[in-house]
Amino acid sequence: MLSCLIATSVAAVGLMSPPVHGADRITGLPFATRSEVFAPEAMAATSHPLATQIALDTMRQGGSAVDAAIAANAALGLMEPTGNGIGGDLFAIVWDPKTQKLHGYNGSGRSPKALSRQWFAQNGYTDIPPHGPLPVTVPGTVDAWFALHERFGRRSMAQNLAPTVKYARDGHPVHEVIAYYWGRSVPVLSKWPGFAEQFTIDGRAPRKGELWRNPNLANTLETIGREGRDAFYKGDIARRIDAYFTANDGFLRYEDLAAHTGEWVEPVSSNYRGVDVWELPPNGQGIAALQILNLLEGYDFSKIPFGSAEHVHLFVEAKKLAFADRARYYADPAFHPAPVARLISDDYAAERRKLIDPDRAAKAVDAGGPLNQGDTIYMTVADKDGMMVSLIQSNYRGMGSGMAPPGLGFIFQDRGEQFVLKAGHPNSFEPGKRPFHTIIPAFLTKDGKPWVSFGVMGGAMQPQGHAQIVMNLVDFGMNLQEAGDAPRIQHDGSTEPAGQMVAMSDGGVVNLETGFPYETIRALMRKGHVVEFADGPYGGYQAIMRDHANGVYVGASESRKDGQAAGY
Structure with a gap:
């Protein structure tokens, strides 16, 4: 956790500035826990050092950035099962140097066709439980790998x-942050069949530094590599999944897996002070970051210091407005298309900006009128040809649903918890529907050229984190590592597009990471904000920047995780 830091614009801190408490001992810059990483040919930034090395080795052996991203993502499913795995979904944005454009892939799965909202009502459910067979949706990761490949x-x-x-068979040492979250998940998930047998050591989580093996996952991945995507969705693996859920009161069936397809989608963007910020459209929440930035572009942050009460207040109020629309409009576009163009337009931002009171925190906000939580991994890879991959992958809550088919070595996601059990809502549960999704990759371009591939994992923190990274780079002049290490803001309590849809009525809660001064906290409280301490909900960041002037890559990795940025 960052120590107390000064709250000033980093742009005003030069190399010759006097050292400040908590600052880098060489540069005097206040927010960087370490320097950026530079490399001339290739770069990888992931939340696990071994996965980063696998990505680099893959590119050294002739693989593209996409090959490296797949190889690293597979490794993270083994090494960081607290955040991802082949039982989850995947989204990606790829910069292709041949076409000189971005390509998006939505690798999210759908709800079981045999399950209905009526079934939940008849069995006394007012929302979908977080664990067990009921929140399970079709996992889209394997399909996404093969589509990208x-x-x-x-x-x-x-x-x-x-x-x-090889690592799954021979073993790898578990890292510290992963061991901590693994230990938290075991007591919750061990009741579900197949979990304790495959994801514990004598009923406990592996400890920091302890070797972990998963031979069942090794066999599953070997089968997928040998036989292709259909081995997972139409072969023996699919039949074993069907038998497992049939025997354990679940609804996922072979037919659901066989029918699955992800889709290529066009990324959407807004321009923030000369930088094009790219996200994927719903059923994900990426455009919430664009909405936040569009609202904030109306304020002159060259005169608003980082960490000041005005900075935090304006950010939180913009987030509240964007998240009101998120709760109302973001859903599977095959069922309820969102008015994306209108939501991310300058005109709409100008209308909504009028609702921000510079002196008072809003207690409740509505979505705009008729228009025309969770654990995740984020990683990014760039190769010698200029291809850059922004990839995010997740089992959703913790280690997922806890449902782990015997002999397969992975856990199914619990993404279906995000559905609403309310008729008529865009995110209402329907058979064969994709739920609202929290995981979002991001990308920045300048003048049509790739600039930064980045993401910030962590449920509803993700669009908030994306907007803060962009502001840190563009408004506050931070370098790539500082932009991720700077203390973060999280607002909690907005109306959510899931569960029972409880509307925000009290203004919610502002969580400020260590590093914001007491003067800011007191000023926020005077404006009516509830400010509370929270330990850990601020997400995880990785990023790669393309330095066109010098012809090199710049890498940064999250100081709050076990990860590493490295290149060659």
Whole structure:
């Protein structure tokens, strides 16, 4: 956790500035826990050092950035099962140097066709439980791997998955943050069949530094690498999944898996002070980051210091307005298309900005009128040809649903918890529907050229984190590592697009990470904000920047996680 830091614009802190408490001892810059990483040919930034090394090795052996991203993502499913795995979903944005454009992939799965909202009502459910068989949706990760690989891969899928297969058989030492979250999940999930047998050591989580093996996952990945995506969705693995859920009061069936397809989607963007910020459209929440930034572009942050009460207040109020629309409009577009163009337009932002009171915190906000939580991994990879991959993948809550089919070595996501059990709502549960999704990759371009591939994992923190990273880079002049290390703001309590849809009526709560001065906290309280301490909900960040002037990559990795940025 960052120590107390000064709250001033980093742009005003030069190399010759006097040292400040908590600052870098060489540069005097107040927020960087370490320097940026530079490399001339390739870069990888992931939440696990071994996954980063696998990505670099893959590119050294002739693989593209997409090959490296798949290889690293597979490794993270083994090494960081607290955040992801092949039982979850995946979203990605790829900068393709050949077409000179961004390509988006929505790898989210759908609800079981045999389950209905009426079933939940008849069985006394007012919302979908977080664990067990009921929140399980079709996992989209394996399909996404193969779709990305078909378009951008160079090495075989068996080659991409081989490093993880070896680590799964031979073992790897568990890292500190992962061990902590693993220990929290075991007591909650061990009741579900297959979990304790495959994800504990004699009923407990592996400890920091202890070797962890998952031979069942090794066999599953080896089968997928040898036989292709259909081995997972239409082969013996799918049949074993069907049998498991049939035997354990679940609804996911072979037919759901066989029918699954992800889709290529066009990323959408807004321009923030000369930088194009790119996100994927719903059913994800990426455009909330664009809405926040559009609202904030109306204020002159060259005159508003980082960490000041005005900075935090304006950010939180913009977030409240964006999240009111998020709760109302973001859903599976196959069922309820969101008015994306209107939501991210300058005209709409200007209308909504009028609702922000510079002196008082809003207690309740509504969505705009008729228009025309969770654990995750984020990683990014860039190769010698200029391809850059922004990839995010998740089991949703903690280690997912706890449902772990015997012999397969992975846990199913509990993403279906995000559905609303209320008829008529855009995110209402329907058979064969994709739920509202929290995981979002991001990308920045300047003048049509790739600039930064980045993400901030962590449920509803993600669009808040995306907007803060952009502001840190653009408004406050931070470098790539500082932008992630600077203390973060999280507002909690907005109306959510899930569960029982309890509307915000008390203004919610502002969580400020260590590093904001007491003067800011007191001023926020005078404006009517409830400010509370929270330990840990601020997300995890990785980023790669393309330095066109020098022809190199710059990498940064989250100081709050076990990760690493490295290159060659």
